[in-house]
Amino acid sequence: MNKKYPRGSEWRKWDLHVHTPASIYHRYGPDTEATWENYMKDIENLPSDFSVLGINDYFFIDGYKKLVEERISNNRLSNIDLILPVVEFRIDKFAGIDFGKLKRINLHVIFSNDLPIETIKSQFLQTLEQSYSLESGEQWTRAITRESVEELGAKIKSGVPAEQLSKYGTDLEEGFNNLNVREDKIFEALQKDCFKDKYIVAIGKTEWAELKWTDASIATKKSVINKADIVFTASESIEAFDKAKEQLTAQKVNDLLLDCSDSHYLSSATDKDRIGNCFTWIKADPTFEGLIQILYEPEERISISDNNPNLEFDKPFFSEISISDKLNIFKEEDDIHFSKNERIPLNQNLVAIIGGRGEGKSMLTDYLASSFIGQEHSKEGVFNKNGALKLSYQKSNQTETDFIEFELTEEKKAIDFIYINQGRLKNLVEKKDKQFQLANSIRRLAKLKQPEFSSDLDKNIRELINEFHELQKFFSVQDDEGNFINSKEFLEAQEKSINDFISNITTSENKDKLEKYSENLRLRNNLNSKLKELSELESEIKSSIEKLNAKINLTNGDLDKISKIELSALKKQFDEIIEWKAEIEKKIAEISKTILEVKEEFKDYKGDLTTLLNDIDKFQKSLSEIREKISDSKIKKERLDKLQSIIFESSDVEISLIDKIKKDYEKQVKELISSWDDFKDVDSKDSLNPSQKSIMKNLLTDLEIEVKIDFDIEKFYDEIYHCIDGAKWRIKGNREAQKNSFEVKDLDSYFEFLKNKYLEFYISDGIHSKTLKSKLFFESERQKYLKVFPILKYKGKDLNKISVGQKGTVYLKMMLATEAFSKPIIFDQPEDDLDNEFIMQNLISLFKELKQYRQVIIVTHNANLVVNADAEQVIVASNKDGNLEYSSGSLEDNEINSKICQILEGGEIAFEKRRRKYQKIG
Known part of the structure; x- marks a missing residue:
């Protein structure tokens, strides 16, 4: 890349009205080499911001020619990117006005530096023939050259009395002072093809402004300024410039105003018309073509400032x-x-x-x-x-x-x-699930408050719904006989039974029965022992006789000398044993009957009756435990009832948690709307200047939001699907059947379901109760189908109902509005x-x-x-x-x-x- 200005248009200082020592009027000093050297050094020492100078020596361009030659031959003024030739005329537009009391209108022609100097002279300056009537009546008609203007001055002075000549200037000055060029001749000369697109015209604001607005001059006054491309002024300050600009705008005439130094003095002087005293910045290449751009984009291309506008x-x-x-x-x-x-x-x-x-x-x-x-x-x-x-x-x-x-x-x-x-942008606005994604993206861009369900409320709901179902579970525990063993009714029945039992066994009559029961047990045990002893004796006698007979047989051998012992020999003993056993058995039967009668009276007691009186403390302890369970059951039942009210039932005093859930979503809606209103309240943003506020308002025009509590019915049933046991719930795969069963079809019926049907479904066979609970009452699950988000509207239309191009437009406007100045x-x-x-x-x-x-x-x-x-x-x-x-x-x-x-x-x-x-x- 070898272009001179590849970075494009940049802010530079342009002073298009700079006089040289070749001017007819200046205060640089005599037209000598020393004066020119001081002059060029002054320009070379200008701040680096200065880039373009318009060299203006009235009718002549000798000063411009000298500077161009110095740049080419001696590399002088290399700090200046561009020098343009400017020719200044005093025009005769307002004929019939006494110019002796007024400054005349100054008309400037700024030529392209591409034009050869000789072309400007021969095809423009020397073609401007002017007619001037001397007091003698003689006509002066000449092309405008330094020599002809001096000749005019000499002729004017020739008619002045000698004693008055000291009041007059040089021949050149007097000729210049009295030469008023016809405006139409200037524009006519500029129509030559060699000047096409090679010049622009400026008019001096100060002299123009001093001409009064009268019925006779108003049209002419407007015509001369509006015919010019730009207007020159040499302001003492930026405030003075702004005032001059406002006047032109108010008068509805050409207000493309540039500040120039109109320098006649070196920069070291205190006069405002000095080198470097210029506030005009132009954003353009330092070329004549760059200057032309201000005609098309004046507001963007021109700045009046002490400092580089880039730094603003x-x-x-x-x-x-x-x-x-x-x-x-x-x-x-x-x-x-x-x-x-x-x-x-x-x-x-x-x-x-x-x-x-x-x-x-x-x-x-x-x-x-x-x-x-x-x-x-x-x-x-x-x-x-x-x-x-x-x-x-x-x-x-x-x-x-x-x-x-x-x-x-x-x-x-x-x-x-x-x-x-x-x-x-097109991909973004066409994504699936685009409604929420696009809305959420826009919410982030606008830095709107994130819709968030109250974490405190969510925690409270989680704790209370879990507590509620734990209590339900507590009261639903049954024994093998189907009794609800934690219910107050069941526990109170137990209490009564134990209490009655303790009361029963602690009477004197029952105490005697239990003591006799223990004695009978002891006596029966003794009788059973004696009965066993007699039976063993009977068996032992029989066994002894058999052993003796066996020994007798062994001793006799074949002789049978000793007689065997007969059982009948001990008949008396056997009879006595049998009789005694019968007496004992009878006694045992009598005692057993008594024991059984006592046990029947204490059939509810499963333990040992003999220790019953000793265990009475244990029964008292059991009774205390039962009573504690009854108290706990009452508290838990009251809590269960209270929780049911807190969660599901609203009253005049307090609304239910379910209604609080609904209220929280409504609160999120209000907060989002408030956040949007704050976002759009551009006027309240002190960090923005008026221009930035205007940009923001422009970006946000036609944009509004509607905040929606979105209940996605399809996603709701997608989540409910996970709560259903397919083995038991025959309609698991049937979406319509699910809808008919749950009867949830919108946000209102959803909250009605929570209030009135949730508990029924929670305990239903075929419903995964824990999953159902979390899907409905835990925000992390609920937000899958229920959420708050803003719907951006463009020109009153829902963003999801406008064209892709319009969506992209809206998204870009939001993106720029939120990041406009960074x-x-x-x-x-x-x-x-x-x-x-x-x-x-x-x-x-x-x-x-x-x-x-x-x-x-x-x-x-x-x-x-x-x-x-x-x-x-x-x-x-x-x-x-x-x-x-x-x-x-x-x-x-x-x-x-x-x-x-x-x-x-x-x-x-x-x-x-x-x-x-x-x-x-x-």
Whole structure:
């Protein structure tokens, strides 16, 4: 890139009314080399902000010629980018007015520096023949040259008495003082083809303003100022300039006013008409074509200020792209690459990147954006990041030293800027679940209050509903016989039984029975022992006889000498044993009957009756425990009833938790609306200046919100599906059957279900009660189908009911409104995502305003966005056999201007539209 001003239009100081020592009137000193040296040094010592000077020596351009020669031959005034030739006339527009008492109207013609000096002289100055009547009646008719003007002065002075000559100036001065050029002759001379598009006309405001508004002169006075392109003034201060500007505006005449020094003195003088005393800043290339731009965009291109207008607002910006070596854009691909040794300085205002299809305009921004954290890009393929491309980021425009240079590598960098890649807005607004996602995205953009269900209320609900169901579970416990063992009724029955039992066994009669019962048990045990003893004796006698007989047999052998013992020999003993046993058995039977009678009387006691009296303390303890359970059951039952009221039932005194849930959503709605109202209350934002407030209001025009409590019935039944046991609930897969059963069809019926049917379903067979509880009462689950969000409306229409282009427009307006005055924005082809009406009627003017406060970089094929938004810099992308190259400059750059018309459809029309918009009407 070898252009002189690749960064495009920038603010520079322009002083278009500077006299030289060659002027007829000046206070620099005599026309000597020393005076000229002091003069040139004074200009060379001007602050660096000064870029353009208009050299004005009245009718003549000898001073301009000398300075041009000094620049070419001796490299003088190299600090000044451009010197323009200016010719100043005093016109005779107001014939019949006594000019002796008035200053005459000064008309200035500012010529392009491309015009040869001799062309200005021969084709313009020397063609302006003027007729002047001397007091002698003799006519003076000459072309305007230094010699002819001196001759006129000499002739005028020749008729003056000798004693009055001391009051007159030189011949040149007197000739100049009396020469009033005809306005029509000036404009007629400028019609030559050599001057086409090579001049503009300015008129002096001060002299024009001193002419009175009369019925005879009003039309002429308006005509002369409106015919001029611009108006000159030399103000003592910015306040004086503002006052002069306001007067012109109020008089409804040409108010394109520039401040100039009208310098006649060196900068060291105290007179206001001194070198360097100028407040005019122009945002343009320091070229004649740059000056022409103020005719089309005066408000954006002109600033009257002590300081550089760039410094009025602090803003970060990307300042330069540089490519040190040929760079393959994609990994493992070599068919497309960035050109080596590219350097693209970036303007801090509006940068437009243009080019034909496939020329690399979006490729550049996508490559850059993909190197930073959080930025999306749309190009397919993996970018090759080897550090050959560097991006410089200026943290502030207040200093040139506070910047970061990023070598773009695989490691992503952290810089906060907005990148809207091609089609991003369209994709965003067309996403599934778009209603909530888009609304939530807009809520975040506007920094609206996040709709949040009360965490305290949610915690309270969780605790109370869990407590409620735990109590329900407590009272639902049954024993094998189906008794609800924790119910007050069951426990009180137990209490009565134990209490009656204790009362019963503690009577004297029962005490005697129990004591006798114990004695009978002891006696029966003794009798059973005796009975056992007799039986054992009987068996032992029989066994002894058998053993003796066996021994007798053994002793006898074959002889039978000794007789065997017969059982009958002991009959008496056996009979006595049998009799005794019978007596004992009878006695045992009698005692057992008595024991059984006592046990029947104490059948409810499962333990040992013999220790019953000793265990009476245990029964008393059991009774106490039962009574504690009864007390606990009463408390829990009261709590259960209380919780049922708290959760499900509203009263005049207190509303239910379910109603509090509903109220909380209504509260979220109010808070969101209030947050939106605060957001739109631009006038209350003290941090914004009037211009910024105007921008904000413009962005927010046609935007309103409706805050919705959204109950998604389909998602509700999706969640309910998880609460149903398919093995038991025959309608698990039948959505309509579920709806018919639950009878929830909207938000109101949902809350009715919570109040009146939830408990019934909670205990229903086939319902997973814990899941049902969480789906309905836990906010983390409930928000899956019930939430509060804002619905943005554009021109009264729901955002979800307008075109994709309009949605993109709304989203962009919100994005810009919330980040309007801070970080840079890069927007790839906004015309693809936005409503065309918005682009033409709003976006162009919006960009023109926003670029004061933030850097805006757009990739576009829309000529209106480039031309009528008055882009400060245009970067032209080109693809030469896969080699991407970029050239840049301003709109006033003829080459860039031509590229716009070639590349962008309607480019010429856009330029013509701009010209017509600002065309002056004489």
